[in-house]
Amino acid sequence: MAPKVYIIDVESGNLKSLANSIKRIGDYEVKFIHNAEEFKQFDKDIEKLIFPGVGNYGHFVKEIYSRGLVEEVKKYISSGRSLMGICVGLQALFRESEESPGLEHQGLKYLDFKLSKFNKEDQSFKERGILKSVPHIGWNSVQKITSGTQKLADEKSLYSINTINKYYFVHSYAAILKNDADEKIIQEAASNGWDFAFSRYGSETFLAAVAYKNFFATQFHPEKSGVAGLKVIKSFLEGKKFEELEKKDIQNTEGVEATLSGLTKRVIACLDVRTNDAGDLVVTKGDQYNVRSSDSESEVRNLGKPIELATRYYNQGADEVTFLNITSFRNSPIKDLPMLQVLSKAAETIFVPLTVGGGIKDLIDPVSGEAVPAVKVADLYFKSGADKVSIGSDAVNIAEEFYKNNKVPTGKSSIETISAKFGNQAVVISVDPKRKYLSLPSETSMRTIEITDPTKFGPNGERFCYYQVTSQGGRKVHELGALELCTACEILGAGEILLNSIDHDGSNKGFNHELVKQIKSNVAIPVIASSGAGNPQHFKEVFELDCGVDAALGAGLFHREEYEVNDVKRYLQEHKIDVRLDDT
Ligand code: 1PR
Incomplete structure (x- = not known):
């Protein structure tokens, strides 16, 4: 027995x-x-x-x-x-x-x-x-x-x-x-x-x-x-209180400098998930959020099966795995949220934190007509094995309301209700910003960035920019800056920022340092840099920024099997950056 x-x-x-x-x-x-x-x-x-x-x-x-x-x-x-x-x-x-x-x-x-x-x-x-x-x-x-x-x-x-x-x-x-x-x-x-x-x-x-x-x-x-x-x-x-330690050879931590906090820099693998034209749930990857291939078929790119890939990344040493349901703005009945099963299965084989995003908001069930509060949607995901939920489009609407309401919290938003019940650490805000060039800061009420490198000026010589947020997977553009969005969400109880950059997504040209610096220098909660990772050096560069980025996320480079997660982590360790290499 x-x-x-x-x-x-x-x-x-x-x-x-x-x-x-x-x-x-x-x-x-x-x-x-x-x-x-x-x-x-x-x-x-x-x-x-x-x-x-x-x-x-x-x-x-x-x-x-x-x-x-x-x-x-x-x-x-x-x-x-x-x-x-x-x-x-x-x-x-x-x-x-x-x-x-x-x-x-x-x-x-x-x-x-x-x-x-x-x-x-x-x-x-x-x-x-x-x-x-x-x-x-x-x-x-x-x-x-x-x-x-x-x-x-x-x-x-x-x-x-x-x-x-x-x-x-x-x-x-x-x-x-x-x-x-x-x-x-x-x-x-x-x-x-x-x-x-x-x-x-x-x-x-x-x-x-x-x-x-x-x-x-x-x-x-x-x-x-x-x-x-x-x-x-x-x-x-097994009742083994003082076990002998096994000898490990993967850990060469000599010269690695501990971070100020003591926490390691995290490397996160991200899976953008949606149903393809054949109706299967697949991992896809966009190029500036366009997930359809450029050939005449124009099909949704299919890079593999969600659980298989997620388990592979866990075994490769990912510190966290994030699933984003990228078409969740299309209503689906509450009992059929497509990621529930994926999470449940993934939690059987993956023993690091799991985040799920997409469609976390107050819903009306299209079948029953019943109103389902966001906190209940989140609860379903937590019960299926998620540790954190990531809120994208709804966060933009919430921040807009927050500013309209003279920064007075209502206590009713998804961010507030989920963090009150499950803790701030369970609420991640996924931000989808796009660079907007300006000739003068006075053209917007958002906090702007002055561009000092002439090679990076706008197409008409613009010397200023801000990062304009979008919702619905980049489809809807809002008159709100990424910085303004993040600071509002932090006040409302968010525990972490997943900072994407539409300009860099799928480009393999490295993370968007300008954006990362602006956000990380102005919020206390952890920031995950995302979009543009093409090789291990890009992770090193973003972790070496003065602002102290907490985590960096990659998608395409792992899906295309150009690098394994541990390739990135070993490279970071060789360059004296403190990371976790798991036991064997
Ligand atoms: O708005 O709460 O329903 O959440 C939807 C979620 O889906 C958001 O987190 C949004 O970022 C994401 N999303 C929506 N559409 C797309 C798309 O690609 N068409 N993907 C999308 C966002 C961005 C990253 C990506 C990195 C790294 N994907 O997560 O994985 O950019 O890529 P790279 O390393 O290959 O450059 P809601």
């Missing part, structure tokens, strides 16, 4: 990826526990229990109390059986969090420690004139692991966690060591036998993982941390 793994599920987030990752590791049967009654029913069989939490600390703590799970989990831990907490599941083991003051019940208090929020005003960022974004999202490393008060020997790991691999984090609050009192709590716990793994975000040090006797918890998401993360779950399931 397959061994069973039990997961506490208080419906505060999507646990599908976690269940998929366990099934991927071995022949395990996964069972969910929602309340005390179910816990009692299974209790005598539970040997491996996972305690994952997503979202808000207070919400999670309230749920575990109201469902009677606190007592059961405590009894379980004192019985000596194994438990693994993930993200808010780690946080709930502590006393309380700044995120949710005045709760009726505090956390489980295994450690008398108060969690706090990362500091946006981090001095190390200020000195460099860069904005620090909170939440802390992305791939980070563990700086140091201690077992008791001793630093763990280099060849040992804590449940496979080691200082070489990178792990995927998404959170705004953490067990941050802010002062001497915090240090003292950790020191005392260590002398009582606690094990700790420490990470850094800017100049702040926080706990990436803790272990004590039979329980273990990670702040990062092992189920989204590629092979390195799967190994952590496997070590927990």
